[in-house]
Amino acid sequence: MSEPELQPEIERDSEWQRLDPRMLLVHPIRELVRFLPGLVLLVLAGSAAGGETWQLAFVAVPVLLGLVRYLTTRFRIGDGRIELQRGLLNRHVLSTPVDRVRTVDLTSSPVHRVLGLTTVRIGTGTAATDEDGLDLDGLPVARARELRAELLRAGPASPAVPGATTPPAPEPPVVEFDPAWLRYAPLTGSGVVIAAAAFGAASQLLNSVGGWDRLDPDRLDAPSLSLGVLVVVVLLVALVVVSLLAVGGYVVTNWGFRLTRVPGSGDWHLTRGLFTTRETTLDVDRVAGVGLSEPLGLRLARGARLSAIVTGLDRKQAGSSLLVPPAPRGVAERVADVVLGTRAPATGPLVPHGPRAVRRRWTRALLPALVPVAAAVVAVALGAPSWVLVSVVLLPIAAALAADRSRSLGHALVDGHLASRSGSLVRRRRVLAVEHVIGWNLRATWWQRRAGLTTLVATTAGGSQAVEVLDVPEDEAVRVAHEAMPQLLAQFVRDGSVVGQGGGAPLR
Amino acid sequence: MWVTSSVVESTVVFAVLVVLAVWIDLFDLPWWVWVLLVAADVVYTAVVPQWRYLVHRWEVTDTAVYTQTGWWARERRIAPMSRIQTVDLVEGAVARLFGLATVTVTTASAAGALEIAGLDRDVARRLVDDLTVKADAVEGDAT
Known part of the structure; x- marks a missing residue:
């Protein structure tokens, strides 16, 4: 893979081709491992039955399977499409347009790494199951990297960079494992x-x-304790x-976590893993925002985890969008700023949601705690043992939770990004670029309407599909949504609130 | 339609309870609980559909679709025309009985589908055509 001309790459790919022949080694080993329990049983049974060695012939089955898989898998890239053909009895032909490619992951298991191979997983943002995924299992690493560069360059999002055949000097990593x-x-x-x-x-x-039967607790001799x-x-x-x-x-x-910017296109490039290494490339135009999450334990230690909200990747593929594993919060915030290209949304101040939202946090935390406490008090009054009163500790816990939850509540609309934070046990701050918002939901239960609050939800095509701003005052919610997309909301706003015209409005 | 649906719903819930109680002897409820259950069912069928109907709103402009649904938790959803991906028309069994249909407008986000339930079938058909044309006229891949 050291030929200097990179240009005819796509042309060469347009012929049907097989994966790397070294996969002939990988497949049998993998199948062997998968069949191992069965094989062991067979051999055991065989030797018990008379010690014949014909059972060893079964070892050939996985080897044969691997061979068949290699011979029946072919792929090609041409006419702006990627096509993958596989299967002997059930023939699968997968085909996808090159310009729909959103992520390209390279994953290498230890076996792959020994042989210098890698698996190319092409993500197109559908809800594909494992069976339907576009996996090119087993390409030489250098070839896979070229392919990735080609695929991502062919996408519409990153326009072809003239003179990209001479890659500019790699930029220093944004963040590196410590x-x-x-x-x-x-x-x-x-x-x-x-x-x-x-x-x-x-x-x-x-x-x-x-x-379990043999693990008799009486026979464990720990009587001295x-x-x-x-x-x-x-x-x-x-x-x-x-x-x-x-x-x-x-x-x-x-291990070896590294986030770098791909020179030229500005895409994000992630490498991580100790045994199985994983390389992910995120198309910069598909990064809609970031999510900073701080579970309680991490928050107490001033740590945080950062992930990207990527269009076309949902929560199930969260592994592909992790930007910073649990690390000091300063690091996570710095990366968030770099990825967003602006400081204010991820680390700047947030607007609190006001006293009514705070009151709602308190009632919501205290009422459920009050029920068991009240029940305990009644029970003790009726003659239950007094240790039941221990449940009173629920009250301060609930109060602490409420105080913390109301403290973390906040939102902001700055520099073209919507930021929102909520939660206590897991505090999350989500930042979403306004141009990636594909709709607004305003949700309010009867209780919320009584308090004049509403939950503003900005929907998006990536991550958890939506960014929620919990319990904002109604007028503030309308103001935020309106400011984010002036031309959209104006037509539904009457008297400072969003209203429709009436059921079954005539079509215009 | 909603009255019928909720009648069906509450009858089914009630029937399941009765079957569970009588057949399997799963739990033993005093008679007043049964009275309460029946009362709750009646109130549910009488009030909720009316409430739902009063809340329901929808509107389509040249650039956006807007819906308001729900009775207890009221939800208003707005989707710009440029982000619409599919427009579905569904006629359920109960809805067919009344000549009604439900139009569902989906966007690229799983959280952003807009449902306009209980439209007159002809209105629904016209709405679907209208939306399809309008959504088609806008550029972009809607993500």
């Missing part, structure tokens, strides 16, 4: 998730071997294990 970030890993929920998954798998394994000490020890061990798992998970996914 081992010190590891200290934020235990503060996110990921450790608990990994631990739960591991525990689930382990208990299932134990179950299938019949281990009292119950309280035991509980504390178990909790501490669990905490350490969960933290270690979280750090491990963080390292595996985010």
